[in-house]
Amino acid sequence: MTEGKVITTSKKVTNGWAMYDWANSVYNLVITTTFFPIYFLAVTGSNDQEHKVTFLGREFVNSSLYDYILAVAYLIIAILYPILTSIADTRGNKKNFMRFFCYMGAIGCSALFFFKSDTLLLGVIAFMMAAMGYVGSLVFYNAYLPEIAAPEDRDRISAKGYAYGYIGSVLMQIVGFVLVMTMSDPGLATRITFLLVGIWWFAFAQITFAALPQSNVVQTKKGNVIQEGFQEMKKVYDQVKHMPILKRFLRGFFFYSMGVQTVMLAATIFGSKLLGLPDTKLIVTVVLIQLVAILGAWGMSRLSAIYGNLKVLMGVIVFWIIICILAYYTAGVAEKGINAEYHFYILALLVGLVMGGIQSLSRSTYSKLMPDTKDTASFFSYYDLTEKLAIVIGIFTFGRIEEITGTMKNSVLSLIVFFAIGLVWLYSALYKQKQTQTA
Structure with missing residues (x-):
């Protein structure tokens, strides 16, 4: 890698970087998207129609409660981000913190x-650990992208990671679906799946860490890491506010x-609570969403x-607004006692088309708009924050x-x-970009 210009590193390094998506995305799909929400509702459900749980x-x-647990986990990691990424940037420990x-x-x-x-408390703590580990490692993973890929290759390599x-x-x-379908105890099969996800994540991440x-190390400091961390965020903020396109x-x-x-x-x-879909149909639907999302991420990078x-x-984003309107309509149909199963399947396919692509394109857009700097962890910490x-x-x-109104339809x-x-x-950002180009 040269001093003044970032060049794309070897295929071994870029593939090794993309393999971390392979390793940790099982958490995002199997834990937060499919098996854990279904399992959590089953474990905390009650016989009445209010689905109340004491915690x-x-x-x-x-x-x-599930939503609140996630919100608290993300809030904790967001507070820690500035401190951790400051240490990573100033001491060159990006890989260690990612690990x-x-x-x-x-x-x-x-x-x-x-x-x-x-064991609800144990489950909440473990779920928060998993969520914090996932989002915490991603800031260091994302921060590697500008170091290993030239600007013209970042869309492609970012999309490769998502794929x-x-x-x-x-x-x-x-694997989890087969276990649930073949074992006599679906609850045990689901918990075995959770265990396998942890093993998968740990094992395949070793490929990334080896590659x-x-x-890059910006400088070496041995001062107050908390103070340094928030100073780094303020430094990034001060730079961003003078960059009109990036700011918008x-x-x-x-x-x-x-x-x-x-x-x-x-x-x-x-799908589970509002529409009452069986677990097996939900799992199959989520798998189909992921397959469609691969095409979506690839197609969006081309567009x-x-x-x-x-x-x-x-x-x-216009497409996402249409999805929300259709989801609101679907919820209304379900609340009237009409079978809305196929409405959900259509919604799922539409979400799949734009789910991965918007994340990949957002990440690469930010890497293009950010200034030429070695403080990549701090800038991606700001992005992830x-x-x-x-x-x-x-x-x-x-x-x-949902708690206030009594229906998830209004939340949608x-x-x-x-x-x-x-x-x-x-x-506004596009308009400013055009102004800048014609100036």
Whole structure:
């Protein structure tokens, strides 16, 4: 890698980097998207129609409790981000911190094997560990992208990572599905699946750790890491606010991430609780979503090369708004006692088309718009901090609106507001970009 110009490293390194998506995406699909939401609702469900569960002395709607647990986990990791990434950038420990969070997440997934109806606290702690390990490792993983790939290759390599992730997670999903279908105790089969996810994550991550080079070191400091961390975030913020296109993009990203991430985290609960779909049909549907998402990520990277990242992102967000409107309609149909199963399948395919692509394209767009710097961990920490705070607000709002109104339908409708605000900011970024190009 040269001093003034980033060049794309060897295929071994880029493939090794992409393999981490293969390793950790099993958490995102098997734990948060499919098996764990279904299992959590089953373990915490009750015989009445209110689906209430008592936790730490307070009664919750069980699906809202699930949302709150995720929100707290993301909030904790968001608070820690500035400190951890400051250490990584100033001491060159990017790989070590990535490894630490990887192992935390893998242990959390494996510990879910012991989660039963009488061990709710253990299950919550293990789930939070898994979530924190997943999001914590991603900031260091993402920060490697500008170091190993030239700007013109980042869309392609970023999309490769997501494609690897979808393929690997679908394979693990199929293993879990076979266990649930063939074992006499579906609960035990699900808990074995949690254990296998932790082992998978840990084992395949070793390929990544062996392939990735030591990260760039900006400088060596031995001061107060907490102070340094927040100073780093302030430094990034001060730079971003003087970059009008990047600033507008990040504002748009903040709002549309509230919608995108909440849909992805709540989709299975939506299908299970609101529509009452059988577990096996939900699992098969999620697998199909992942297969469609591979094509979506690939297709969106091609479209961005033709029309530009911001235009494609705007088109995708309009698509997400349409999905939310259809989901609201589907929920209304289900609440009237009409079978809305096939409505859900159509929604699932539509989500698959844009789910992976918007994440991949957002990541590569940010890497293109950020300044030429070696402080990659700090800049991607800022990016991930933006996304995780968006998730905290989005998923908490989703759960709270359900608790207040008594229906998840209104929670779905609220997501349209987030997408609409994000769309406005992206249009502003595109307009500013055009002004800059013609100046």
